[in-house]
Amino acid sequence: MNTSTSTFVRTEMLPEQSPPLTEAGAVKWVRENLFSSVLNGILTVLGVAVVAYIIVGIAPWLSRSVWNAGSLSECRQIIAATWGEGVTGACWAVIRERWPQYLFGFYPSHLYWRPVLAFALLVVAVAPVLFDKLPRKMLWFSLVYPAVGFWLLWGGSVWVPVTALAGFAIGYAAAKLIQPVAGTILATIAAVLAPVLWWLFLAGPVADALHSIMPIALQGVRSREFGGFVLAFTIGFTGIAFSLPLGVMLALGRQSDMFIVNKLSVGFIEFIRGVPLITLLFTASLLLNYFLPPGTDFDIILRVIIMVVLFAAAYIAEVVRGGLAALPRGQYEAADALGLDYWKAQRLIIMPQALKISIPGIVSTFIGLFKDTTLVVFVGLLDPLKGITDAVRASTDWKGIYWEPYIFVGAIFFLFCFGMSRYSMYLESKLKTDHR
């Protein structure tokens, strides 16, 4: 051993240096990423060939698009006249001609402004929820939007949504009144029970009474007239808005020490997750009528929404439970040690972190829910994908058209689902606080 190296004193600390510059340039990138070995080279060539094959197959068809025609045969004539006999082309004219039907189904055409306005207001209501830079006061509008949207879409007396909304105020008031007298648990029960009783027994008569005093109403639209994207958005957005809170409550229930709450949550989640959505939808459309008193008019869209909400909530509950399980015990202990009660600890410490962890899973569930709205076709509602497209293809004008409507509807769904996915990534990076 060399003694001169076994004792060593550094006289000067080394300065920080920038990392060595790798050779730049496209050639370098191609060599590293596409042709780094013989096998990778072969795979690259194969991949390019597959992509080229697909493009060569589709591009001519797409390039021969027709946008103005009254029927499929007219479309074909135009294609033959423009590009010659025997070639095929895309006939987007069907979308153009049936556009209102795809958007509104059989919604009365002189009332189209109502769903359009409802959608515009939906954007206003959702914006402050999605982007916290917007003024917080806008959230009040988000809270009353469900009633506004309901009234615009279905019409009828304004007092129906107003009394429905009043149920929430009643629940809040009941909780506030009972909390100081009888404690948190009884207050929570009252907060659930009071509005349910109100909705079941009082809301109807009160709305009727108010309507007879001050009749303000829009022309009513029946649920069977809904269709297309109005139907998909109505079910999708309501489902998303209500399944998240319900899912969070179920996740907390499943974590609870209280025996009955725990077992009810577990039973509910496992039952709903174990049954296909279609089964629930059939139950909603067929079986529920047998159980309800004869003559009860229980709206079909409302029934479907309830089932979709329950279905998505069970999945969200499990996703959120995963987020809860990922939190270290120390977080609960620190919250307890500071004297925060259960709900404050959940709201301020636990849920913000658990939901952040769960964002990808929650958004996946939302995307699944939104796409599953097309399944309502099985209970006789006109979803855009099959319901409306079948109606379009059943007409003599468009008999035989196949690809174009499905591509169009698929593209619209993709647009919204991709949007949700990108938003979830934005949210994740915004909430990232471990700057390690």
Added chain:
Amino acid sequence: MSEAIARQIDPSQMKVSDEVAIQISQMNKWYGTFHVLRDINMTVNRGERIVICGPSGSGKSTLIRCINRLEEHQQGQIIVDGTELTSDLKNIDKVRSEVGMVFQHFNLFPHLTILENLTLAPIWVRKTPKAEAIEVAMHYLRKVKIPEQANKYPGQLSGGQQQRVAIARSLCMKPRIMLFDEPTSALDPEMIKEVLDTMIELAEEGMTMLCVTHEMGFAQAVANRVIFMDQGQIVEQNNPKEFFNNPQSDRTKLFLSQILGH
């Protein structure tokens, strides 16, 4: 012995009142069938600084976690600040807001800034106005010497800084008692000193402190009583001078020889 202690203060000079802060009598606790705390009797007066030591698994952490009911005892009585710990929730939240706790792994809230960590409990539990809570928080951040970190997130701080923030977070609730559960065990040696300095300062101000630690230098510097625990029971307690120089029980002698032996 730890070299971390910057200055020596004379523990006997610090005043201890006759008022009882914590009274534990005949307390027993089981984890399942495992008898983790056995017949604990202990009185802590206001202003006392108590160091609890002992081998791992001796129940010392469990003991101080029982004092703010992060663990529930099954037998006996614990009275904190005149309130007996029972399953009555209102009592517990009240006691917990009076008793500060510092954890081994800091347990700061990673999704909140340092300032938000400090103001959260005063605002939501004590209903302090926000501006006042921020003022108090900045006061304690200056006290633990990291006011410039107020708007950072816990993940951006070193372990020693995080633990000082955790101490400041507890102090913002103006607690009457502080519990420390191995506050320096998860820290690099370089950072132990900065945390111990903060704790010594706190002791000098007359805070009632219960501290589970292996920092025997700290015990000698500030404690007016050292409690040695083994197998879930209190084996020996004495003032630090007697405890270190003249241990009575064989278990204590063995323990001291192991941790001070090199």
